[in-house]
Amino acid sequence: MIASMTGYAVMSREIPEGSLTLELRSVNNRYLDIQFRLPDEFRLLEPAMRELLNTQLKRGKVDCRLTFIPYANTDLPQKFNEQLLNKLLELNNAVKSALSDAKSLTVADILRWPGILSSDTLSTTVLHESCMELLQATLNEFTATRVREGEKLKNALLERLRQLRQLTTELSPRIPMLLANFQEKLVARLQEAKIDGNDERIRQELILFASKIDIDEELSRLQTHLDEVEHTLLKGGRAGKRLDFLMQELNREANTVGSKSVDAEVSKISVELKVLIEQMREQVQNIE
Template identity: 40%
Template sequence: MTNSMTAFANSEMDFENLTINCELRSVNHRYCDINLKIPERFRFAEPNIRHGISDKLKRGKIECSLSFKKHSFAQQKLTIDMDAVTALLSTTQEIEQLINKPQAFSALEVLAFPGIQIEKESDKAALLQTLLRLVESATDNLLLARQREGAQLSQLISSRCVKLQKLVNQAQRRMPQVLEHLRAKFKHHIAELVAEPNNDRVEQEMVLLTQKLDVDEELDRLDTHIMEVLRILEQNEPIGRRLDFLMQEMNREANTLGSKSADKEMTAISIELKVLIEQMREQVQNIE
């Protein structure tokens, strides 16, 4: 199954008086590069979260963001540090004596002051399990998104492989005509040399002809590479690196075919091959 490295997913869970959200974004990368953005209160779970993600995602630059919001006052019971409130009001009164026009403030403003509300200490073990389930859920959603896009990439690459195969077949059918043209051209040169023999020139012509004729190997290798790409697309594992290597090899064969071409049609075929291979290479960069 072909997986893309580009996707987005999120998931949300409740824990005590919190709603925790996890967002995952991934883009293409040579390796598995995980960047975590998490609140300080969740920092203790970082190694476990990182391991949980890397266990399922093998390649890609992955950004995992955790955030939380507290439930409304109606859904929770507040615990107030009354000693802190008393100290705050006492200090405020002392400061107000130094101010000409002291400003009044409400009880809600007092509640918002740091240290006034006492937060219940969460069970870290239970919180850890919640965080891991949340990240696992988001990771599974990301995998599904990567699989959907990967299926589209696989279809695009397969369709281009079909076009490549048609071009290779076209080149193979064209080769006899190219050979015949080269033979006629060579015979003409030999006729010119009969009246004025030049062994060095004959040798040069022979070498040139041999180089021009030798494209069967390139066409055969292109055939093999196309079949290998189609085979790899069916594998149920990360395939991006192997496909990237094959794109390089196919491009090399297409370049060689173009440089050896002694025929306009063969040159046009070589250009079309390189265009298709480049399109495939761009798609392959996003495959895990």
């Protein structure tokens, strides 16, 4: 399946000590960039959480936010972090030495300091399983949202692909028509100027003109690239980078068609090609 890099999922889980909520959101990015926002009690879980996300995600800027709300009536045995307290007192004295007017930390300040009080029941060892199970469940829903969005992107791209094929089909018969019109005008001008328009001279002029407006190779390459885009979309998987490359190739051929144009209709079709390709390129930027 084609997956979008844009996704969102949030899930909550009740545990004996409180409520866990995990939120995943992502936007497009060239590489995989995961940012974590975790409570202090869960900091040690970050490597394991990152490893799990890496197994299912390959591209995108991902924000992982975990919140924990303890139950107010939960009577948990508390531990006092004496090492952190000593460090706070050292810093407090250092600030007081530098700034005589600075206020000292109060008991309330110290007790509210992150990490100064911890609970045996809230250790990362005990909570690890619940948190990782919640992450896996949220990741499954998150991946599903990206796949659903990717399916919409694929259908939109296939529709624009159909329009591009229609435009290239309209281009093919215009070149012989342009050559026929040029030959008629050339013969008429030579006759008006009373210049001998022998077949060889006309043939040489036609060959020169045809070489300038010939877009058969460009149309052939356009068709090849369109076939490859369709194949890549239908094959699925992580196709974003390949599709982005193909958009560049399509745009290059459309530009060449426009630069060779000596006909208003060909120029118009060339512009429409480039508009559609740019629309596709913008959508491809969101594909993983």
